[in-house]
Amino acid sequence: MLETERHAIIMRMVAELGTVRIQDLREETGSSESTIRRDLIELEKQRKLKRIHGGASKLQGKLSESPMTEKSSKNLQEKQEIAQLAASLVDENDTIYLDAGSTIYEMIRHLPPSVTVVTNGISHTDALLDRGCKTILTGGSAKPSTKALIGRGALASMNQYRFDKCFLGVNGLHPDYGLTTPDEEEASMKELAIRLSRDAFALVDPSKFQEVSFARFAELDEVTVLTTAAARESLEHYPHSMKWKVTDQ
Amino acid sequence: MLETERHAIIMRMVAELGTVRIQDLREETGSSESTIRRDLIELEKQRKLKRIHGGASKLQGKLSESPMTEKSSKNLQEKQEIAQLAASLVDENDTIYLDAGSTIYEMIRHLPPSVTVVTNGISHTDALLDRGCKTILTGGSAKPSTKALIGRGALASMNQYRFDKCFLGVNGLHPDYGLTTPDEEEASMKELAIRLSRDAFALVDPSKFQEVSFARFAELDEVTVLTTAAARESLEHYPHSMKWKVTDQ
DNA sequence: TGTTTTTGAATATTATTGATTGATATCTGA
DNA sequence: TCAGATATCAATCAATAATATTCAAAAACA
Structure with a gap:
């Protein structure tokens, strides 16, 4: 062997x-x-x-696996549904920011080709270019495990732009601890993306509910949370001030 | 068989x-x-x-290199020799800039893992991370054909750094017209890289001699030209002020 | 025919493996 | 909480497998 x-x-x-x-x-x-x-x-x-x-x-939160070698197919199914919902919120000619990560990756093939996309996910570039989108990468250090661009250069680079919408991956969504992710530097990127966007969206599959990861990057009411219809019952544990959008049925 | x-x-x-x-x-x-x-x-x-x-x-980081239907194997052989020569000029712990392009790509597997690499070549990231190098991408727009990062964002991003050495691909090397490349925006990147580097090197296989492409990015004496020993006889057509380094025999 | 290239076998070198050892961590029941 | 029992761990070493190197035979070429 x-x-x-x-x-x-x-x-x-x-x-x-x-x-x-x-x-x-x-x-x-x-x-x-x-x-x-x-x-x-x-x-x-x-x-x-x-x-x-x-x-x-397994490492929690961290997607050590490439966007291709997916976990359970149920999980993938959920991700795809949420990603499709997210993509449906993007209008023609929007300028959007896409976070690194496999859930966000699933959005790409549903995007209108007319959008301009800024991203810190190196793995997204091929799919974005194939789709025909204008593709802009933030600069910065490439993180070996996730191939996300991070650090001072990445923040400075992103700060040159403003976005209609941004779409972020999340590892934990908790009533008390807000939105969290394992890597501090990736958290900084998400934080800045929210500040630079007119509207911010977090893609959260139900397994992330009640979870807490290391670095907080947003309060619950700073973003609109996108999730599956299956999670509807969990919503009552969260503040009423939150904005949600769930997939059909 | x-x-x-x-x-x-x-x-x-x-x-x-x-x-x-x-x-x-x-x-x-x-x-x-x-x-x-x-x-x-x-x-x-x-x-x-x-x-x-x-x-x-099979290679996992593939996708990127496949459209590059490798030309003649002689051409590849030459590229590899020149790339190896180029890599031998890099010292431990150097900070270097690597241009996008297939010739430069061949350098990567000969680099010391201790170097810090800044590059505008998205296709280089996988190999650089595999090698264990600290890898920094310039930001900017991704050009679909070559997957090079270009434009205002790329220039601004590169301008945050200074390099010990930079290594550039070239499409034309001509006694009168200097160093040229087809894309104006890529030319701007090369130009800036030279300005930000202590030493600048151009990797030129013999087929590029006497050629002229569209956009000029450097005078002949601004860089050290790396090429194969086979090209030695062509050198007399160029000014004596130029710096050369050729591969063994 | 002589020359070059490709091939397969033989051998030396290197990398991987599994067993063994003593040390360290975890569990159990008082 | 503790001590003893048990399990897991890191380190070492010899056996094995894989690799690099060399050389002569075979094949392809002119």
Whole structure:
């Protein structure tokens, strides 16, 4: 069994189960415990997972996987629905900001080609250009794990523009803690995007409800939250001042 | 079995399976292990696949390089030699600027991982991050054909930095018309890069000698020209004030 | 025919693996 | 809370597998 094959198996199991123990991986791959251990060390170094006593767990929030290798298909289905709703809010000739991240990525193929898009997601460029959109990247440091552009240069670069709308990914949506995301620098980008936009939208799939991540980037009433109809019942736990938009049925 | 046949088989299997082991390829082609090994080395050099311990896997950051139907392999060979020469001029911990373009791309895998790289070539990011370099993109509009970042935003973004060295692609090198390139906006980027760098280098394969393209971005003596030894005889047609560096023999 | 290129086998070098060890962390039941 | 039992971990080492290198035979070419 090749190293890459083992890594693929490990990542798949981690993605599916959330956490796995070394013994299970040993059986699944037919390799020895030492080898699995070494694999986990390697994968942790690549920021693909987190090692825990007895096994490994997936990184929460962080999309260590590329936009293509998606998690569960249910999750993907939800993301696509929300993304489609988000794209439907974009008007012809709008100038919009798109956050990095896989949920936002799903919006691209529903966008009108006439929009001008500013983004800090390097992975979005191919799809945006294919779609025919005018595509502008913020500058800045490329973050290896998510390929998001961040840092001083990215903020300065974004600050040159103003947007009709911005669309942001979110890792936690909590009544007390507001909108949060694991990376402080990405949080700064989101924060600035909101300030520079006439309207701000957060794409939140139901798994992010009641979750809290590290860095807060917005209060609950600063953005319009887009989510699935399935989450409708959860809405009562949040302040009435919030703005929501949910998908059909 | 012809070399091209084997290469076709290998590429097909890699494309279908994602990863293949050498033994399978050996059986499939009926060639010896050594031959397969040589094929894989060759295909890796052509950036068609990635060699891994025990076999080969397909490139993941691909998409970007495919439309670039590689010209003659002689041309590629020359580019690689020049790129290697260029990379050898980079010191540990340098901060450098890399132009967009395929010749410059070939430099990346020879760079010391300790360098900080600023670039306007979106296609370079994957390779730079794989290499472990600190990677900074200039912002700006993404040009669909070359995936270069250009325009006001790109210039403003680059202007935040200063470089030890910059490395530029060139389309024409002419005794009277200096260094030229087809796109005016890319020319502006090159021009500014030279101004912001302590040392500027142009990578010029021999087919560009005596050529003239649309937009001039530098005089002949503003940069050090890197080229192959094969071009040595052409050098006398150019002013003596120019600085050259040529590959070995 | 002589020359160059390609190939496959042999060998030396390097990387990966799995077992073993002692150390460290977690769990259990008082 | 503690101590003992158990499980997991990091480090090492020998065995194995994969790789690079070399060389001579075979094939392709002129």
